[in-house]
Amino acid sequence: MSQEQIDVSVLMLTYFHEEYIAQALDSVLSQETTLRYEIVIGDDASGDRTPDIIREYAARYPDRIRPVLRTKNLGANRNGWDISRRLRGKYTAVLEGDDYWLDPRKLQKQWEFLEAHPEYSACCGKCLIVDENGQPDYTRTPQFAWSKKVFTLEDLVDSWDIPGQAGTMMYRNAYQGDDTIGFKAHRNVGDKTTVLFLLTMGPIYCSNEILSCYRFVNQKNKHNYFSLHYANPYRNYDMFMYPVRLETWARKNGVPLRRNQHFGKRIGYRFCRFVEECVKDPSPTRLKYLAEMVTQSHEKGKYCWYILKTLIEME
Numbered sequence: 001m002s003q004e005q006i007d008v009s010v011l012m013l014t015y016f017h018e019e020y021i022a023q024a025l026d027s028v029l030s031q032e033t034t035l036r037y038e039i040v041i042g043d044d045a046s047g048d049r050t051p052d053i054i055r056e057y058a059a060r061y062p063d064r065i066r067p068v069l070r071t072k073n074l075g076a077n078r079n080g081w082d083i084s085r086r087l088r089g090k091y092t093a094v095l096e097g098d099d100y101w102l103d104p105r106k107l108q109k110q111w112e113f114l115e116a117h118p119e120y121s122a123c124c125g126k127c128l129i130v131d132e133n134g135q136p137d138y139t140r141t142p143q144f145a146w147s148k149k150v151f152t153l154e155d156l157v158d159s160w161d162i163p164g165q166a167g168t169m170m171y172r173n174a175y176q177g178d179d180t181i182g183f184k185a186h187r188n189v190g191d192k193t194t195v196l197f198l199l200t201m202g203p204i205y206c207s208n209e210i211l212s213c214y215r216f217v218n219q220k221n222k223h224n225y226f227s228l229h230y231a232n233p234y235r236n237y238d239m240f241m242y243p244v245r246l247e248t249w250a251r252k253n254g255v256p257l258r259r260n261q262h263f264g265k266r267i268g269y270r271f272c273r274f275v276e277e278c279v280k281d282p283s284p285t286r287l288k289y290l291a292e293m294v295t296q297s298h299e300k301g302k303y304c305w306y307i308l309k310t311l312i313e314m315e
Contacts, residue, residue, distance in 0.1 A: 007035040008107055009089030009173065013042050013080050014097030015073075018049040020215065023134075025057050027100040029064070033108040039065045041097075042083035045073040050097070077190040078183040092173045098215045099167045102128065106211050110170035113205065121202035122171030124164025125211035132217045140216060151195075151204040157257070160243065160265035162195050163204045167212035171198050181249040186242040196246060200255060236274040237289045243267055244296055262298055271303055275310040 010028050014021055028039055039061075043051050051069045058065040068083060084092070091111060095101065103109070103125075113123050129137045148155070151163035171194075182193050198204060232238065243264030250257055264270075271293060278286045294303050 005036050006038055006089040008037040008091045008093055008111060009087035010037060010039045011083055011087060011092055011094050012039060012097055013076060013083065014046060014050050014054065015044045015076065016046045016048050016050060017097035018053060020098040021050055021053050024095055024097050024100045028095060029061065030104060031107045032104045035107055035111055037107060038089060040068065040083055040086055041065065042068045042079045043070060044076065044079040045070045075187040077187055080190055081179065081182040087173055089173055091170050093170045094166045096167060099213055101167065101212045103209065103211045114170065114172065117205065119202055120205045121198040122169055123205040123207060125168040125207040125209045127165040127168050127212045127214040128210055129216050130213045132215065137216060146206045149206055151206055153199045156195060156199060157261050157263060160263060162191050163206045165212065165214045166191055167214060172201065174201060181246065185245040186238060189242055193246060196250065234289065236270045236277065237293065240267055240270040240274065240293055244298065247298055268306065271306055272310045275307055276314060279314060
């Protein structure tokens with residue numbers, strides 16, 4: 001299919017998803033739609049059977065699935081950035097390889113909405129959280145449960161949250177500009193980067209419909225985001241620098257932020273926790289990271305005071 005013929009590109013990222021990728025693909029391939037769509041899958045050098053399963057599906061659906069199977073791990077965001085540059089559709093829908101869509105008309109409904117409402121850059125819905133076995137986990141409250149119908153730049157700054165989980169979104173494949181921040185801001189977290197890009201084009205509409213399942217797993221030696229995040233000894237550094245780098249990009253690229261507006265609702269908490277870690281387990285790497293956190297922040301005086309304040313409180 002030529003670019004003009006493709007209505008929606010489904011961007012899929014996989015990494016050690018052999019237990020889940022078939023369900024994810026089936027949930028796309030079973031969509032009830034008249035749209036012409038493609039599935040572009042970027043596997044980030046999985047060491048299990050994920051690439052083999054993708055090859056099997058691509059052989060069965062050669063006109064629908066375009067696999068990109070890497071031999072070297074790039075990290076989730078660089079993998080996603082590269083795949084996004086290969087998409088040919090007018091719109092993009094996202095689905096991680098361990099999640100799946102619930103609504104069989106998700107693509108059709110969201111495409112029709114965006115076609116009828118050019119003022120929105122994207123639309124999203126609600127998700128159901130499931131465990132590694134696909135069972136609903138009602139003990140967890142989705143962080144993506146946005147209560148407003150319209151999500152704006154002010155909402156991103158005030159909440160430092162996203163309007164909907166990535167698997168519920170569809171957006172216009174129209175961003176132009178320096179998008180390398182898409183993989184430079186954070187190796188594994190890219191949802192807020194995408195949302196920021198979209199908000200430079202227009203607000204995002206939030207539906208109350210449950211469209212997808214989001215799989216939450218936090219287990220040792222697993223390769224999903226939460227398992228890697230909680231096993232990362234520098235996670236407070238990473239979660240501090242992510243909004244700092246995004247804010248730097250935003251200000252350089254003319255995003256209308258007031259002088260006293262800063263990204264990262266809990267960024268101060270992350271900083272103080274990292275200072276504590278530097279005291280309890282000092283290392284050249286941690287001290288180097290701490291200096292970087294202060295010098296690249298947008299409130300250097302504030303974070304110098306936070307160092308002193310944290311040290312006093314630790315006595």
